[in-house]
Amino acid sequence: MAPPNNSALPSTDLDPRKATILEAVVTEHIDTNQPVGSSTVLQSTDIGVSPATVRSELVSLEREGYLAQPHTSAGRIPTEKGYRYFVDHLQRGVLGEAQQFQVREFFANVRGDVEAVLEQTSTLLSQLTAYTSVIVGAGHRQASVLSAQLVSLDTHHLLLVTVYSDGAVSKHTIVPSLEVSYEQAAEASRQINALLLDTTLDQKVQVPSLGDTVATVVREAVATLHADRPSVEGESVFIGGSSRVAESFDGVETVRRVLNLLEQELLVVSLVQDIIDKGLSVAIGSETGHETLATSAVIVAPVTVDGETVGAVGLLGPSRMKYQEAMAAAETVSSELTRKFSGEE
Amino acid sequence: MAPPNNSALPSTDLDPRKATILEAVVTEHIDTNQPVGSSTVLQSTDIGVSPATVRSELVSLEREGYLAQPHTSAGRIPTEKGYRYFVDHLQRGVLGEAQQFQVREFFANVRGDVEAVLEQTSTLLSQLTAYTSVIVGAGHRQASVLSAQLVSLDTHHLLLVTVYSDGAVSKHTIVPSLEVSYEQAAEASRQINALLLDTTLDQKVQVPSLGDTVATVVREAVATLHADRPSVEGESVFIGGSSRVAESFDGVETVRRVLNLLEQELLVVSLVQDIIDKGLSVAIGSETGHETLATSAVIVAPVTVDGETVGAVGLLGPSRMKYQEAMAAAETVSSELTRKFSGEE
């Protein structure tokens, strides 16, 4: 469906000199956050040509929509299209020595359950890049129940602990309408386990309609589990380095908006999913589909196990972010995660 | 140990007129974020006195350390001590109608396990107040194991699911060094359950030193569980409305620092704990013990069940925050949580 290349449109290539100049402008602007003029371009390239020529090229690039001028007597800054061209024609960078070491060390030592690993990974990723990281773990729609167990906390409170085939565990507090003895709980636990084993949460199960205590508890427990489905299905989202937002964007209001967006897990999940669906690995400005992210860019790298996408790592930064480094970091981390999960579960 | 009143020192009371003026200055400054001068004080109080008199009182209040002047020809702003006096002599406010309704509705409808409830509550609290909320759930140091169960995901992966007496559930992926059949896993599960039942994580347990598969798995599972203790003990922290940080503080650097602090769960936990330990319900500026929070204030309200503190709700805002409203919100929410947990578990 989506074209294999990374661009939304098969962008026509610019002639080499223009490309060089565009690249210089983008690189320089990313570095300095300043409009860049013809002289700066000359200094940062070995293009053997006069400023006047560069200027006329700049005019041309502006006409074609790659660059813009904040005001007449200023240099140029890249437009969304300019960044897009830059990213599409970027030669992939590779992570620095120290960072590669950091990643290796991290994955060698990390321990704990999936959620804990992802949470720590999101911190790692944001430390690697100085941007805010987003890690999305896929939900477990298709997972079947491996084990369901009822544990009594006391006579009025039971805990339903359910283990799914993908390794997820959910727990639900049950407050039964009747008093339940330890033995009754154990019996209910056996029945629930038998009832739910190998079912998915989508499936209806035949609950006993008897009136005795055990049957009642079974009914209530199953009802609670199924009622709570949405939250169980929910993808898990981990955000690392949200303080980086404050560094990345100009203007309090922008910072507020971006932080606010990050707080809404559903938005974040769909944002990342949308980008992956479009076949992109980078979404710049309006490509993200969010007004709030007009001056942002989002890098995503899916984590796949057995050809299936089980999650994604992402980085959120300003559109003038250091794409090479950030992409290298995201890809390294996503492939490490892929490796870890392929090897382990 | 700590004095029952809310102040660190038993602050001497000011004479009534000074108190009125100080209160007016604080209130006004909280409202406008501007230095307030003698004329403004006159307008916002019905004190029947001339500006000159107010001025001399202001001078006096400044000498005593309650107020400060940004520069000679400006009005006064409260110092930390000024805010402290204000808070100590505040008559408790009560939540607005609409907000009370919101809280009632929320707690009537909220469902899910403890973590989910706390997470949603943190969002609620930040919506109620326009400040960033912090909810800390106590760890379960003392909790004993109610049930430990080993579930095979496949022949190379086992999941150890442990239920504790306080309703917490932990899970650990075990990658056994040997292949384990379904039957062996079931047997190991039985043994582990018997072994760990009613123990706490602090206790050493006698693991079998036999060399057969089941014994090996048991050893490895128990080792994994005990190795991971720190993360299990860890208090759970939920932060709501971190975007509010951007509104609350002036200066990108301050915003960055505060966000960064909020990212470090351990810091947040100890911050809240420290304040509670000091017997305070509000910590202003340096009272928080964090340089970063020099211009902040933190409100805390413990959640207690059976006389034991099981957690706390907190609000983080600028030192010029609306204390009445924020304190009312924190207290209402904490008492609702107390009620919910007392009734339920």
Added chain:
DNA sequence: TTTAGCACTCAATTGTACCGAGTGCTAACT
């Protein structure tokens, strides 16, 4: 002790001039 009166202070605002980075255009050059 309070207050009216007054000189004083100083951040903020406004106005003005100027600098200079950077442009676009044109005419000459290769």
Added chain:
DNA sequence: AGTTAGCACTCGGTACAATTGAGTGCTAAA
């Protein structure tokens, strides 16, 4: 036809002075 030197022009940023005004502190009288 593309490139370049030369040049007039634009306009944001900075620096400086003048002005304003909110608010003070002091003094002397009530």
